Amino acid sequence: MALRNILTEGNSTLNKVCRPVTAFDERLATLIDDMKDTVVHANGVGLAAPQVGVLRRVVVVDLGEEIIELINPRILEQEGEQDGLEGCLSVPERYGLVKRPRKVRVEAQDRHGDWYEYEGEDLIARCFCHELEHLDGHLYTEKAYRMLTEEEYEELMNQNAEDGE
Ligand SMILES: [Zn+2]
Numbered sequence: 001m002a003l004r005n006i007l008t009e010g011n012s013t014l015n016k017v018c019r020p021v022t023a024f025d026e027r028l029a030t031l032i033d034d035m036k037d038t039v040v041h042a043n044g045v046g047l048a049a050p051q052v053g054v055l056r057r058v059v060v061v062d063l064g065e066e067i068i069e070l071i072n073p074r075i076l077e078q079e080g081e082q083d084g085l086e087g088c089l090s091v092p093e094r095y096g097l098v099k100r101p102r103k104v105r106v107e108a109q110d111r112h113g114d115w116y117e118y119e120g121e122d123l124i125a126r127c128f129c130h131e132l133e134h135l136d137g138h139l140y141t142e143k144a145y146r147m148l149t150e151e152e153y154e155e156l157m158n159q160n161a162e163d164g165e
Helices: 026-041 122-134 152-164
Strands: 044-046 058-062 067-079 082-088 090-102 103-109 115-121
Touching: 026 044, 026 058, 026 067, 044 067, 044 122, 058 122, 067 115, 067 122, 082 122, 090 122, 090 152, 115 122
Parallel strands: none
Antiparallel strands: 044 058, 058 067, 067 103, 082 090, 103 115
């Protein structure tokens, strides 16, 4: 297992559509394990393969008690709406306001090719939507109806520091 380098906005790999995973092999397992290490190390909630330069439909999401792997994921159902702050490991030091469904149901394969369904609410639903969009070459900054100003960002960081985060 190893940390992978996270690409940032402006790198054209982030704007490309990823191909489905067809080989459930050792190479895929290594990629997933590296992505799990990388998202934990970066204090992220989710990470998509194109963010580490791999144009395959692979996502990892940290649910807190475990980090799940989503291969060839797709959204089956969504409901409700939430409005809130969103950030991205590929867009450092910025946050924006994005409307998302409140609840999302996703279907995906694991590293062995077996299909599972996951349901996410609130932050996890937001994360599912955000990460799946990475696989089609989109960043949340395209969806944000407003990005925080530098002052607002500083204020948010100071608040988090005071909260001991
Ligand atoms: Zn992202």
